[in-house]
Amino acid sequence: MTNTLPPTTTEREIFSVSQLNRQARQLLETHLPLLWVEGELSNVSTPSSGHWYFTLKDEQAQVRCCMFRNRNMLVRFKPQQGQHVLLRARVSLYEGRGDYQIIAEHMEEAGSGALQRAFDELKHKLSQEGLFNEAHKKALPPLPKHIGVITSPTGAAIRDVLSVLERRFPGIPVTVIPVAVQGKESAPQIVKAIDLANRCGLFDVLLLTRGGGSMEDLWSFNEEIVARAIFNSELPIVSGVGHEVDFTIADFVADLRAPTPSAAAELLVPDGDDWLDKFIGFEVLLEEAMLRRLQQWQKHLHNLRQRLRHPRERLEQQAQRLDNLELRLKNHIHKLLANYKNQLIQLRLRQQAHHPQIRLTQLSERIKNAQTRLHTAQYRLIDRKKQALGESVRMLNTLSPLSTLERGYALVTDTQTRKVITDSDQVIPGSEISTRLAHGELICRVEEVRNAN
Incomplete structure (x- = not known):
């Protein structure tokens, strides 16, 4: 029987715990992309720092989570114990404890149930206030003198509406008030459009319309500010949002609800x-x-x-x-x-x-001019940002402590507290310190302390 000697120390690659955790973190962050995770909240903690710490779990597993303050400020609700949420997050590892965790970039309530609950709550609230009462509904003019259409100028709904109006009574002037019909900016734009139409004195009836879509796509028409703007309008408003099966808060508040944009146009004007x-x-x-x-x-x-x-x-x-x-x-x-x-x-x-096609041609030309100006402004802004970035990089290189290390100096820190050591009184014999060089790092043990005196 022969004995085999173990390999010498020089043949082994030995990691410190810090190196192991750091490499594990880098491996997780570089090999797992930004992903969506769904689960139930537990152990929710919101310390004074403003960061959120919690656990996301399902029936079989759980994972620690962190959402930093600059990201959770964008969340529209306060996380609660047991709440079902959907996270957009990246996978990481907390080196100090060696804990695997995920860093949340975005949080929303999971499923369409949250939207439906918000819809039902607002519907009940506005109904109790009387915004849906027939007594508040205004009559439509039998022959409108000027129709204002609040919708997206590029959607299919406006084409259907203009086609029906031209077929039924081409002599009535129609003005399209362009707004976004979905997204965060949509509801404020619709409110401003209704206010503008009431103040300008051109119209005697308004049509609020867009094509069909999911509940999320139509959510702008379920916003409370839009409902109150419709209720406070002095002009009668016809709502033609989505398909026949789609119902929004705007439909209940409007003076008349049409099942589709085309049907709304049919109801607005008589047959020429x-x-x-x-x-x-x-x-x-x-x-x-x-x-x-x-x-x-x-x-x-x-x-x-x-x-x-x-x-x-x-x-x-x-x-x-x-x-x-x-x-x-x-x-x-x-x-x-x-x-x-x-x-x-x-x-x-x-x-x-007064054919609408003439007006559409003029608006199309204005859009092209605006796009050209926008592109020019973007290129100028990018050039200025590039110059500013170059100046910042040059200044960073000048002030970087790494330049000082390249000249033979070293940065000494306590391995336990990671605080920088500037005085010999900060250590005692037997202490373990870390010496950062220009290239690499030394872990040292203090044998003797000599004071500057």
């Missing part, structure tokens, strides 16, 4: 062909009334002729006068009819001149 048929009917009635009146005059003339046979000359003059009146009356009738026809032609020309 029906109105044109009515005008044609009025023209026929007018002609018939004038003909009856003419016949009455002719009959009356005949009676006068029968009654006034003498003197003949005067009767002939009166007959001639009546014939002239008849001709003038006919000419007047024809002129009146011609004027009505000219008015109809002028109305049709004005309708064509």
Whole structure:
């Protein structure tokens, strides 16, 4: 039997605990991407530092979590024990204890249940305040003079609405008030648009609309500020949000709810062909009334002729006068009819001149110009930031303590407290200290302390 000697110390790679934990942390942070984790909160701690510490668990496992103050300030709710949440986080390791943990970057309540609860709570609150009562609903004008449409100028909803309005009654002017219809900025923009429409004095009815989507996509129309802006509007508002199965708080507060954007446009304006048929009917009635009146005059003339046979000359003059009146009356009738026809032609020309496509072309050109200016401003800002970054890097290199270490100096710290040692009175014989060099670090034990005196 032969004996095998163990390898010498020089053949082994020996880690300190700090080195092991550091390498483990780097391995976790570099090999696991930013990910989403869902679970239940427990052991929630919110110390005075503003950071949040808690445990995320499910039925079979748990993990320690940390959410720093600069990130948790963006969370809209206060975390509670047992609350089910969804985290966007990165995996890390706390070197001081060797504990595996995750660092949360974003937190939200898990599932659509949170949104539904918020919807039901706001609906109940506004209903109790009377915002849904029929007594507060304003009547729509039978023939709007100017329609304001609050929606996204690039969505499918505005195309459907404009198509229906043009088909049903192209003579009514329509102005699109552009807003974002989803996202954090959407609700404030809708409130500002409603206020602007009420103050400008152009409109006599408003349409608030967007296409369908998930509950999250339609959430701007469930915001309390939007509901109160609709309720406080002096102009009647029609809500046409989403599909037939979609209901929002805005639908309950609005003066009229339509199941779709197209249906809302149908409800806003009458059918132009029906109105044109009515005008044609009025023209026929007018002609018939004038003909009856003419016949009455002719009959009356005949009676006068029968009654006034003498003197003949005067009767002939009166007959001639009546014939002239008849001709003038006919000419007047024809002129009146011609004027009505000219008015109809002028109305049709004005309708064509105010076609929405002209306005859309102008708005498209303005958007292109704004995009060009935005790109130019972005490039200038990037150049300025690059110059500032270069200056900061040069200054950092000048002031870096690493430059001092390169000249032979060392940085000495206590291995336990990690505090910098600047005086020999801070250590005692037998203490363990760490000496940081320009390249590498020395772990030393103090044999003797010599005071500067």
